[in-house]
Each structure stands twice: as C-alpha cells, then as structure tokens.
Amino acid sequence: MYKGIIITPPFFEIGPKAYLYGEKMLKLAKAADKASKKYDVRIIITPQYTDIRMLVQETDNLLIFAQHMDPLPIGRGLGSVLPEAVKAAGATGVMLNHAEKPMSMSDLYKAIKRADEVGLVSIVCADTLEEAVAIAHFSPNIIVAEPTKLIGTGQTSDDEYIIETTSAIKKINPDIKVLQGAGISNGQDVYNVIKAGAEATGTTSGIMKAANPEDMLDEMIHAVRTAWDEVYKNQSINY
Amino acid sequence: MYKGIIITPPFFEIGPKAYLYGEKMLKLAKAADKASKKYDVRIIITPQYTDIRMLVQETDNLLIFAQHMDPLPIGRGLGSVLPEAVKAAGATGVMLNHAEKPMSMSDLYKAIKRADEVGLVSIVCADTLEEAVAIAHFSPNIIVAEPTKLIGTGQTSDDEYIIETTSAIKKINPDIKVLQGAGISNGQDVYNVIKAGAEATGTTSGIMKAANPEDMLDEMIHAVRTAWDEVYKNQSINY
Amino acid sequence: MYKGIIITPPFFEIGPKAYLYGEKMLKLAKAADKASKKYDVRIIITPQYTDIRMLVQETDNLLIFAQHMDPLPIGRGLGSVLPEAVKAAGATGVMLNHAEKPMSMSDLYKAIKRADEVGLVSIVCADTLEEAVAIAHFSPNIIVAEPTKLIGTGQTSDDEYIIETTSAIKKINPDIKVLQGAGISNGQDVYNVIKAGAEATGTTSGIMKAANPEDMLDEMIHAVRTAWDEVYKNQSINY
Amino acid sequence: MYKGIIITPPFFEIGPKAYLYGEKMLKLAKAADKASKKYDVRIIITPQYTDIRMLVQETDNLLIFAQHMDPLPIGRGLGSVLPEAVKAAGATGVMLNHAEKPMSMSDLYKAIKRADEVGLVSIVCADTLEEAVAIAHFSPNIIVAEPTKLIGTGQTSDDEYIIETTSAIKKINPDIKVLQGAGISNGQDVYNVIKAGAEATGTTSGIMKAANPEDMLDEMIHAVRTAWDEVYKNQSINY
Numbered sequence: 001m002y003k004g005i006i007i008t009p010p011f012f013e014i015g016p017k018a019y020l021y022g023e024k025m026l027k028l029a030k031a032a033d034k035a036s037k038k039y040d041v042r043i044i045i046t047p048q049y050t051d052i053r054m055l056v057q058e059t060d061n062l063l064i065f066a067q068h069m070d071p072l073p074i075g076r077g078l079g080s081v082l083p084e085a086v087k088a089a090g091a092t093g094v095m096l097n098h099a100e101k102p103m104s105m106s107d108l109y110k111a112i113k114r115a116d117e118v119g120l121v122s123i124v125c126a127d128t129l130e131e132a133v134a135i136a137h138f139s140p141n142i143i144v145a146e147p148t149k150l151i152g153t154g155q156t157s158d159d160e161y162i163i164e165t166t167s168a169i170k171k172i173n174p175d176i177k178v179l180q181g182a183g184i185s186n187g188q189d190v191y192n193v194i195k196a197g198a199e200a201t202g203t204t205s206g207i208m209k210a211a212n213p214e215d216m217l218d219e220m221i222h223a224v225r226t227a228w229d230e231v232y233k234n235q236s237i238n239y
Numbered sequence: 240m241y242k243g244i245i246i247t248p249p250f251f252e253i254g255p256k257a258y259l260y261g262e263k264m265l266k267l268a269k270a271a272d273k274a275s276k277k278y279d280v281r282i283i284i285t286p287q288y289t290d291i292r293m294l295v296q297e298t299d300n301l302l303i304f305a306q307h308m309d310p311l312p313i314g315r316g317l318g319s320v321l322p323e324a325v326k327a328a329g330a331t332g333v334m335l336n337h338a339e340k341p342m343s344m345s346d347l348y349k350a351i352k353r354a355d356e357v358g359l360v361s362i363v364c365a366d367t368l369e370e371a372v373a374i375a376h377f378s379p380n381i382i383v384a385e386p387t388k389l390i391g392t393g394q395t396s397d398d399e400y401i402i403e404t405t406s407a408i409k410k411i412n413p414d415i416k417v418l419q420g421a422g423i424s425n426g427q428d429v430y431n432v433i434k435a436g437a438e439a440t441g442t443t444s445g446i447m448k449a450a451n452p453e454d455m456l457d458e459m460i461h462a463v464r465t466a467w468d469e470v471y472k473n474q475s476i477n478y
Numbered sequence: 479m480y481k482g483i484i485i486t487p488p489f490f491e492i493g494p495k496a497y498l499y500g501e502k503m504l505k506l507a508k509a510a511d512k513a514s515k516k517y518d519v520r521i522i523i524t525p526q527y528t529d530i531r532m533l534v535q536e537t538d539n540l541l542i543f544a545q546h547m548d549p550l551p552i553g554r555g556l557g558s559v560l561p562e563a564v565k566a567a568g569a570t571g572v573m574l575n576h577a578e579k580p581m582s583m584s585d586l587y588k589a590i591k592r593a594d595e596v597g598l599v600s601i602v603c604a605d606t607l608e609e610a611v612a613i614a615h616f617s618p619n620i621i622v623a624e625p626t627k628l629i630g631t632g633q634t635s636d637d638e639y640i641i642e643t644t645s646a647i648k649k650i651n652p653d654i655k656v657l658q659g660a661g662i663s664n665g666q667d668v669y670n671v672i673k674a675g676a677e678a679t680g681t682t683s684g685i686m687k688a689a690n691p692e693d694m695l696d697e698m699i700h701a702v703r704t705a706w707d708e709v710y711k712n713q714s715i716n717y
Numbered sequence: 718m719y720k721g722i723i724i725t726p727p728f729f730e731i732g733p734k735a736y737l738y739g740e741k742m743l744k745l746a747k748a749a750d751k752a753s754k755k756y757d758v759r760i761i762i763t764p765q766y767t768d769i770r771m772l773v774q775e776t777d778n779l780l781i782f783a784q785h786m787d788p789l790p791i792g793r794g795l796g797s798v799l800p801e802a803v804k805a806a807g808a809t810g811v812m813l814n815h816a817e818k819p820m821s822m823s824d825l826y827k828a829i830k831r832a833d834e835v836g837l838v839s840i841v842c843a844d845t846l847e848e849a850v851a852i853a854h855f856s857p858n859i860i861v862a863e864p865t866k867l868i869g870t871g872q873t874s875d876d877e878y879i880i881e882t883t884s885a886i887k888k889i890n891p892d893i894k895v896l897q898g899a900g901i902s903n904g905q906d907v908y909n910v911i912k913a914g915a916e917a918t919g920t921t922s923g924i925m926k927a928a929n930p931e932d933m934l935d936e937m938i939h940a941v942r943t944a945w946d947e948v949y950k951n952q953s954i955n956y
Contacts, residue, residue: 015317017315017316018311018317018319019313019314019315021321021327022323022327022328046317048321049287049289049324050291050292050327051324052289053293066289067318068317073257074257074258075258076257076258078257078306079334080306081288081289082257082260082287084260084261085257086289088261088290089261097822100319102821102823103821104819104820105814105852106819106844109845109847126822127822128826130854131826134826134854135851137850338584341583341584342583343580343581343582344583344604344612345580345605346580348606348608366587367584367587369616373613373615373616374612376611377612495793496789496791496792496793496794496797496802497792497793499802500806501805526798526802528766528767528769528802528806529770530767531767531768531771545795545796546795546796553735553736554817556732556734556815556817556818556921558734558735558817558818559767560765563735563738563739563766563768564767576795576796578796
C-alpha cells in the first residue's frame with residue numbers, strides 16, 4: 001500500500017477501457033474534472049496509456065490511473081507497461097487484475113509491490129468474495145469488489161454482497177478502501193450502492209453507453225455526494 | 240500495408256523497450272531528432288506507450304512508433320492498447336510480434352489489418368527466414384529479420400542471412416521494406432549491415448548500454464549514411 | 479513435414495475437444511474405427527491428452543492425434559505437453575494452432591519442427607486464406623483451412639473458398655494436404671465439401687451435438703466415400 | 718477442499734515435469750511405488766498428462782496427480798485439460814499454479830472449485846508467504862510453500878520460512894496440508910525439512926538429475942520416514 005497519497009471517500013471510478021481516447025476522452029475528463037470539484041468527490045479515470053500524460057496536464061482535480069502495468073524491472077520487455085514510465089507520465093495510480101486483463105497471482109503480488117516502490121496507488125479487481133479476501137493480503141490501496149458475471153449487465157450487486165465483501169476486506173486490513181462496482185447504469189444505482197455502505201463505486205458502460213456521457217457523469221457524481229451526505233448525517237445523529 | 244506514409248531507405252530503428260522513459264527518453268529522442276536531420280536518415284523510435292504523445296510533440300523529424308498494439312475494436316478491453324488511441328496520440332506506426340511480445344498468427348494478421356485501417360505503418364518482427372516469408376504474406380510495411388538467438392548478444396547476422404531474407408521477402412512482396420537487426424553494438428556493425436545490402440537496421444542494447452547513448456546514436460546514424468552512400472555510388476557506376 | 483507416415487486422402491477429422499473423455503470417448507472411437515475400415519476412409523481423432531494412450535491401444539485403424547503440444551525440449555516445463563511424451567503414448571500426430579489454442583508464430587514454427595523431429599504428423603489450423611498460405615511455408619503435413627467465424631455455426635465454407643485455399647497452399651508446397659472444415663453438420667455437408675474438391679473435412683459440433691453421434695459419424699464417413707468416388711470417376715473419364 | 722481422499726502426512730511429491738515420460742517414467746514410478754510401501758510414506762507423482770492412465774494402472778500405492786488442469790466446463794476448449802477427463806483417467810488429484818504454469822487468480826479459484834466438484838485433491842503452489850496465505854482462502858487440500866527463487870538451485874528454504882508459512886496457512890484453515898519444497902537435493906535435505914516441522918516435501922531436479930534416480934528416491938523417502946519418526950517420538954514424550 002502506497003502511503004504517499006490518501007484518497008478520501010467517497011470516490012468514483014470511470015473506466016473508459018477501449019471506448020474512448022484522444023479528444024473525446026479529454027472532453028469527458030474535463031466534465032469529470034468539474035464534477036469532482038462541484039460535488040467534492042474524488043474521481044479516478046483510467047484512460048488508454050497513450051492519453052495518461054495529456055489528461056494529467058489538462059485537468060486539475062482528477063486522479064489519473066493506468067489501466068494496467070507489468071511488474072517488470074527497468075530493462076528488457078518490449079511491449080510492456082513499465083511502472084516507472086507510468087509514474088513519470090504523471091499517473092496517480094494503476095488498476096490491476098481486471099477481468100479483461102487478468103494477472104497471475106504471482107505477477108499481481110509483484111505489481112502491487114512495484115506500485116508501492118515507484119509511488120503509485122494500486123486498485124485491484126476481485127471477482128468473488130474469496131478473491132477479494134485473498135487480495136487483501138497483498139495490501140493494495142483499493143479493492144474493487146465486482147462480481148465479473150455482472151460486468152456490463154446493468155444489474156447491481158445486492159446490499160448483502162456489498163456489506164459482506166467490505167467487512168471481510170476490512171477485517172484483514174482496515175486501511176484498504178473498497179469500491180463496489182458492477183452494473184451501475186444511472187444515478188439511482190450509484191445512490192443505492194453508496195447508501196448500502198460503499199465507500200466508492202464506478203462504471204464503464206453506464207457512462208460510455210449513455211446518450212450524453214457528460215450529463216450522466218454529473219448525475220452519478222451528484223448521487224455519490226447526496227447518498228454519502230445522507231449516510232454521514234445519519235451517523236452523526238446516531239453516534 | 241498502409242500507403243499513407245512512405246519511409247524511404249535508409250532508416251534506423253531505436254528500441255528503448257523498458258530501459259528508457261520520461262525525461263531520459265526525451266533527451267535521447269532529441270539527439271535522434273538532430274541526427275536524423277544531420278545525416279538525412281529516417282529514425283524510428285518505439286518508446287513506452289505513455290511517452291508517445293510527448294515525443295511526437297517535442298521532435299520534428301522522428302517517426303514515433305508504439306511498441307505493440309492489440310487488434311481489438313473500439314469497445315471493451317481494459318488494459319489493451321487500442322489502434323485508434325495509438326493513432327490519435329500522433330504515432331506514425333506500430334511494431335508487432337517482437338520476440339518479447341509474441342502474437343498469435345491470427346492476432347498478428349488482424350493487427351496488421353487494423354494498422355492499415357487506422358493509418359499506421361506496421362513493422363513486424365520475424366525470428367527465422369521461414370517466419371519472415373510467412374509474415375510477408377500479411378503485407379506489413381516493414382519486416383525486421385532478426386534471429387531471436389542473436390538479440391542482445393553483440394553478434395550480428397551474417398551477410399548471407401541478410402541477403403537471403405531480404406531477397407525471400409521481396410520475392411513475395413517487393414514493396415515490403417526489410418530491416419536487418421540483432422547484435423548491432425557500434426557504428427562499424429551498422430556500416431557492415433548496410434554495406435551487406437540492408438535497407439535499414441537498428442538496435443536496443445547497442446545504444447542503451449553505451450557509455451554515452453547520444454554519442455553512440457550519432458556514430459550509428461553517421462555509419463548508416465556513409466555505408467548507404469558507398470553502396471549507392473557503386474550502383475550509380477555500375478548501372 | 480514428417481515423412482514417416484503418409485495419410486492418403488480422403489480423410490476425416492473428429493475433434494472431441496472437451497466434450498468427450500473416458501468411456502464415452504472410447505465408445506465413439508470404436509464406432510469410428512469400424513467406419514474407417516468399412517468405408518476405407520482415414521479418420522483422425524484428437525482426444526483429451528489423458529485418453530491418447532487408451533485409444534491407441536483399443537482401436538486398430540484410427541489415427542490418434544494430440545489436441546496440442548508445446549515446442550519445449552525435454553527438461554523443465556511443468557504443465558506442458560512434451561512432444562516426446564505424445565509420441566511415446568502412441569499418437570500418430572498433433573494438431574496445432576486451433577482458434578481455441580492459438581500459438582505465437584514462433585512457437586508454431588518450432589512445434590512443427592519438433593513434430594518432424596519426434597515423428598509426429600502435424601495438422602495446423604488457419605483462420606484465413608492469408609494465414610493458410612503463411613503456414614504453408616512452415617511445411618506441416620496438413621493444413622486445416624477453416625474460417626474461424628464459421629466454427630460451430632452450421633454454415634459451411636463456400637466452394638470458392640475451398641478451391642482458392644487448396645490451390646494457394648498447394649502452390650507453395652504440393653505435398654501439404656488440405657482439410658476443409660467449419661460448419662459441417664451432416665452427411666450432406668460432408669458430401670458437398672468433398673465434391674467441391676477437398677481432400678478431407680471434419681467436425682466437432684456436428685458429431686458431438688448429434689442425437690446419436692455414432693450414427694452421425696457413420697453417415698458422414700459414408701458421405702466422404704461416396705463423394706470421393708464420384709470425383710474420382712469423373713477424373714478418370716476426363717484424364 | 719475435496720474431502721473424499723485424506724492424504725495423511727508424511728508425504729512426498731515427485732515432479733517429473735517434462736523430464737520423464739513413457740518407459741522411464743514408469744520405471745521411476747515403480748521404484749516410488751515400492752518405496753511408498755516400504756517406508757509407509759505417501760508419494761504424489763505428477764507425470765505428463767499422457768502417462769496418467771498408465772501409471773494409475775501399473776502401480777498400487779502411488780497418488781497420481783495431473784501437472785495442471787483448466788477450469789473450463791465440458792464443451793468447447795480444444796487443447797485444454799478437462800477436469801472430468803483427468804478424473805476419468807484415474808488421477809487422485811491435480812497440481813495448480815506452479816511457477817512454470819501460473820494461473821490468474823480467478824482461474825485458480827475456479828480450478829480449485831472444479832477439483833472439488835469432480836473429486837480431485839488440489840495441490841497449489843505459492844511463491845511467497847503472502848501468496849500462500851491468499852491461496853489458503855481458496856481452500857485447496859495442499860499448499861506448496863516454495864519460494865520460486867530457490868527452484869532448482871539446490872538451496873533449501875530455511876527453518877524460519879518453513880515454520881512461518883506452515884503456521885500462517887494453518888491459521889486460516891487448519892485442514893490444509895503444507896508441503897515445503899524448493900532446493901531438495903538429497904536425503905539430508907529431506908531430513909532437515911521434515912525435522913524443521915514440515916508435513917511433506919518434494920523435488921524435481923533432486924531426483925531427475927541424480928546419477929541413479931531410483932536410488933536417490935529411496936534415500937529421500939527413507940529420510941522422510943526417519944525424520945518423521947524422530948519428530949513424532951519427541952512429541953510423544955512431550956505430550
């Protein structure tokens with residue numbers, strides 16, 4: 001776990017995957033930059049590698065993460081994504097082990113250590129409760145608890161899964177943040193996930209496939225803030 | 240074969256792999272930029288993905304290529320390198336099928352077609368004569384005939400291999416350019432390869448491991464020009 | 479190309495993939511063994527690795543092939559399929575580069591050489607005309623010209639594709655046999671493909687998904703013989 | 718964790734990898750079969766897939782494991798190793814995630830569940846303490862705690878690593894057996910590892926590279942028994 005940057009909940013992750021790049025990516029990033037400030041919600045964006053440096057230079061509030069990196073050291077390795085190069089491009093962190101870019105257990109462990117070493121926040125994806133718990137032993141900064149079977153379906157994780165995974169991860173290492181993903185289609189879904197106790201959520205298809213991605217983004221970040229404040233106020237009253 | 244850009248011999252390829260990135264990469268690229276102009280030799284550089292856009296913006300004469308790309312279409316595919324994103328970052332081309340990033344035959348064929356589609360020059364690596372000939376049927380712009388067993392050894396391909404591979408590739412498609420690599424350590428090696436009939440050559444370790452990479456680069460590009468002119472004059476006399 | 483065994487056309491390939499194993503595999507193999515003798519058609523079966531030795535021992539006429547093998551030498555490589563082990567189990571040959579088990583160009587080339595070395599007939603899959611031609615330069619014994627997009631669809635390659643691929647492969651190396659696959663559902667499909675000029679065909683789903691696989695197998699092998707004899711008679715008249 | 722077979726310590730694993738196959742594999746297996754009975758030590762052997770059925774049929778006391786299997790269901794998947802096929806060949810279990818055949822975290826989790834489902838004992842390799850602990854959450858039958866950097870070096874894990882990994886795994890699930898590997902070269906190494914508290918150990922290179930593999934095998938299994946009895950007697954005295 002890299003300690004140089006603390007990402008305070010609530011936060012939200014936007015995954016452009018291979019949907020967006022270049023000018024359109026920049027346009028969405030600028031909308032996210034505004035929404036982040038407007039609603040005081042941290043936003044992680046994982047652009048194509050080639051767009052990292054541009055987004056870092058052109059935005060003020062966003063947390064730009066690489067979609068993946070390889071655990072190799074400086075040297076050989078043509079075609080790889082070098083941790084030091086990701087850091088040098090200005091990225092804040094790196095996503096690892098997404099269902100579309102699975103890593104061997106050994107490479108995942110090494111990549112988290114490499115992220116710590118070069119100063120990158122690591123956000124690691126887990127398909128099941130058991131995998132989330134296993135990954136917690138590798139001490140990444142953030143775990144995405146996202147049942148693979150729900151990715152892109154528009155069906156969200158139920159409240160029980162959210163509470164169970166968050167609790168199981170925190171039991172092993174309370175410093176790990178937990179992002180609850182899968183199936184976020186609109187502001188209401190975001191609201192529900194945060195109200196159910198999540199510190200963070202995110203989406204790819206929910207924004208990429210929206211009629212107006214920038215508007216959908218604003219709606220979702222607004223929902224994060226609204227839900228978070230309601231949870232927070234309740235806690236203030238109760239405790 | 241992408242026809243939008245013609246790379247005229249002689250040319251030279253520098254492969255920084257995972258050795259160089261950020262500021263040091265930029266420094267070497269600027270030296271290459273000068274050498275390219277000074278000696279009128281086209282230079283291809285394949286930086287880390289994250290440095291492509293920066294090198295495109297900061298240099299005038301270089302041909303910036305991605306180290307690899309995936310043949311996927313716009314859409315899903317987290318962690319992939321999207322052809323359209325490589326193009327949008329300003330790259331001129333893409334390297335494919337290097338021994339350190341091997342591709343399945345089917346993916347390689349698709350990636351060359353995708354390069355043609357988005358407007359990227361394709362440079363494809365071949366380990367043996369048979370593979371070079373096979374790849375020629377996929378019509379990339381450039382084939383690197385580089386026996387894998389020589390990579391990084393400081394031992395160069397012999398003249399017979401250079402003539403045999405170049406001739407075999409041209410027989411299938413005379414428009415494909417042939418780069419003869421493997422084992423280039425200094426200007427003399429470069430001179431010998433070009434004199435033996437190569438249209439292009441290149442190196443990774445020869446420059447990365449040099450005491451002064453910028454000086455070695457200048458020496459090598461100078462050698463390209465010297466050898467090429469000698470071959471050219473001979474041809475002028477003869478024909 | 480391994481010269482120790484000549485597989486004379488017409489022949490037929492049955493690919494049980496991960497559908498059949500153990501007793502059920504043996505039952506189908508025995509039915510194929512009978513059909514091979516009855517119709518004088520060579521039948522290649524590619525069982526799970528664990529069933530190779532059993533099928534070799536329990537049948538008389540079949541050609542048992544591995545579904546894949548790795549090009550590694552004797553030594554390390556846990557989890558690999560060693561060429562010498564495939565040969566020692568009694569296999570006649572090995573399939574390579576199927577769309578469900580793609581190989582890098584370099585590994586494919588090495589695996590064909592390894593097959594030659596240990597004495598295994600190599601049957602290599604190609605997705606497109608260009609790939610079939612490229613693979614022909616590696617001199618396998620048999621090329622499967624099977625457009626990946628048709629696998630399992632029940633839609634067969636058209637006559638033009640059959641003639642074009644067969645002719646293009648033979649032009650590079652007339653000793654390579656060509657198997658035309660993809661989309662074979664019943665005896666009529668088999669008949670049509672052989673009549674269109676194929677030396678061989680085959681199927682996975684056509685037999686695995688049949689109500690009675692043994693009956694469907696008999697129907698298909700019968701169709702091979704019928705179509706082949708008709709083509710052969712025409713040739714006798716013409717030449 | 719498959720509960721149908723209990724493997725009682727002490728036990729020993731021999732990994733022929735791609736070193737042995739066919740007749741020579743059978744010869745070593747028969748020596749192991751005798752040693753297992755002679756010293757009352759359970760012996761796991763992981764032959765090439767093609768030799769599983771033969772070793773099951775030709776030996777009485779051995780535990781034959783596959784070197785790997787894929788988590789796929791019955792159906793498509795040419796070139797894969799189907800769990801049901803491994804079971805049908807008579808295997809007792811399967812090794813997973815060896816450093817030479819790494820699996821993604823998600824595939825590893827699924828493969829362990831598939832092993833449970835078809836009735837195979839799972840033995841999973843871990844490179845580091847953290848990975849061993851993570852894997853423990855997936856409930857395999859056995860974990861191999863084997864620092865990758867020591868594989869084939871002739872240098873053994875130190876006592877502290879043995880105690881620390883065994884204890885950490887048992888803390889998560891006391892039913893998981895722990896095999897301590899890496900660097901076993903002779904009987905003395907085996908003795909030391911068992912004396913240090915291991916329930917099991919094993920080797921590949923220690924036997925494959927011995928002047929007389931059958932003799933070395935006997936020496937090692939003898940050492941397992943001797944060390945185990947010494948530890949056991951001490952325990953009897955103490956408790």
